[in-house]
Amino acid sequence: MTTLIKSINDIKNVLAKSDRSVGLVPTMGALHAGHISLIKACRNDCKTAIAYIFVNPLQFGPNEDFKKYPRHLENDFKVCEEHEIDFVFAPDEKEIYPENINCETITPPPDLANILCGKTRANHFSGVATVIKRFLNIIQPDYVYFGEKDLQQLYIIRWLTKEFKISTFVRACPIIRESNGLACSSRNVYLTEEEKEIASNLYKSLGLAKKNIRSGIFTIKKAILESLIFLSQFPKIKMEYFEARDKENLDDVDDTKTKGFYFLLAAKIGSVRLIDNIEL
Numbered sequence: 235m236t237t238l239i240k241s242i243n244d245i246k247n248v249l250a251k252s253d254r255s256v257g258l259v260p261t262m263g264a265l266h267a268g269h270i271s272l273i274k275a276c277r278n279d280c281k282t283a284i285a286y287i288f289v290n291p292l293q294f295g296p297n298e299d300f301k302k303y304p305r306h307l308e309n310d311f312k313v314c315e316e317h318e319i320d321f322v323f324a325p326d327e328k329e330i331y332p333e334n335i336n337c338e339t340i341t342p343p344p345d346l347a348n349i350l351c352g353k354t355r356a357n358h359f360s361g362v363a364t365v366i367k368r369f370l371n372i373i374q375p376d377y378v379y380f381g382e383k384d385l386q387q388l389y390i391i392r393w394l395t396k397e398f399k400i401s402t403f404v405r406a407c408p409i410i411r412e413s414n415g416l417a418c419s420s421r422n423v424y425l426t427e428e429e430k431e432i433a434s435n436l437y438k439s440l441g442l443a444k445k446n447i448r449s450g451i452f453t454i455k456k457a458i459l460e461s462l463i464f465l466s467q468f469p470k471i472k473m474e475y476f477e478a479r480d481k482e483n484l485d486d487v488d489d490t491k492t493k494g495f496y497f498l499l500a501a502k503i504g505s506v507r508l509i510d511n512i513e514l
C-alpha cells in the first residue's frame with residue numbers, strides 16, 4: 235500500500251517505525267520512464283521505498299518554466315502505487331523552506347557548478363544542492379537514486395554527500411530513452427511529435443562522436459566538430475554546448491583521450507531545453 239504524506243512530522247513518524255534500509259527517489263513529479271527506472275531500483279534494493287515530489291523553486295531561473303512546470307500529483311501518485319512505493323512525500327513549499335525561498339543556499343564548487351549547464355543556468359545547482367540536502371536531512375535514507383541523464387547534477391550530489399559527510403549512498407541509474415533514442419525528460423511533453431523526431435538527432439550526434447573516437451582516427455575536438463556539422467542539418471536545434479568531460483571529476487580532457495570521459499550536450503528546440511550525454 236502506498237501512503238501520501240505531506241508533512242515533515244508525519245514522514246519522520248512513519249520512518250521511525252519503518253524497516254531499514256530506506257531508499258529515496260527525489261523527483262519534481264511529472265514522472266516518466268526515467269523516474270520509473272529509479273523507482274524500480276529503489277524498490278528492488280530497499281525495504282522501505284520513498285519517492286518525494288517537490289517542484290523546487292530554488293533551482294529555476296527567473297526566465298525558466300517554474301510556473302508552468304507540469305504538476306500532476308494524482309497521476310504521479312498512481313505511478314508510485316503501481317510500482318509499490320511505500321510513501322510518497324509531497325510537502326508544500328513552506329514545509330521545505332519555512333524561512334521562504336530567500337534562504338541560505340549551498341554553493342557547490344565552481345569547477346563543478348559553473349561549467350556545462352551552470353554557464354547558462356546561474357544558481358541552478360546551488361538550488362539543487364540546497365533542496366537535496368534538506369530532503370536527505372529529513373529522510374536520512376540509506377540510498378538515494380539519481381539518473382545519469384542529469385550527469386552534472388549527479389556529480390554535484392556526490393560532492394554534497396562527501397562535503398557534508400552525509401552517509402547516504404548515491405546510486406546512479408542509466409539513461410532511459412524513448413523508442414527514437416530521445417532521452418526521457420519531464421520537459422519532452424512540451425515537444426510536438428515533429429520536434430521529438432528532430433530532438434532524437436541529439437542522441438544520434440552523441441553516438442556519432444563515440445563511433446568517431448572508437449574509429450581511432452578522430453581526436454575529441456574533431457569528433458565534436460563532426461557531430462556539430464551533423465546537427466547543423468537541423469536548424470530547429472539550437473546548440474548550447476557539446477563538450478567532452480573527464481569521468482573522474484568532469485574536468486576538461488586531453489584531446490587525444492579515447493576513454494574514461496563523457497560527451498555531454500545541451501540544446502534548445504523552440505523554448506524547450508534538452509540535455510543528454512554518452513560515456514566512452
Ligand code: PAF
Pocket residue numbers: 260261262288290293362365366384387
Ligand atoms: O532531477 C530533478 O528532477 C531535480 O533536479 C531534483 C533532483 C528532484 C531536485 O529538485
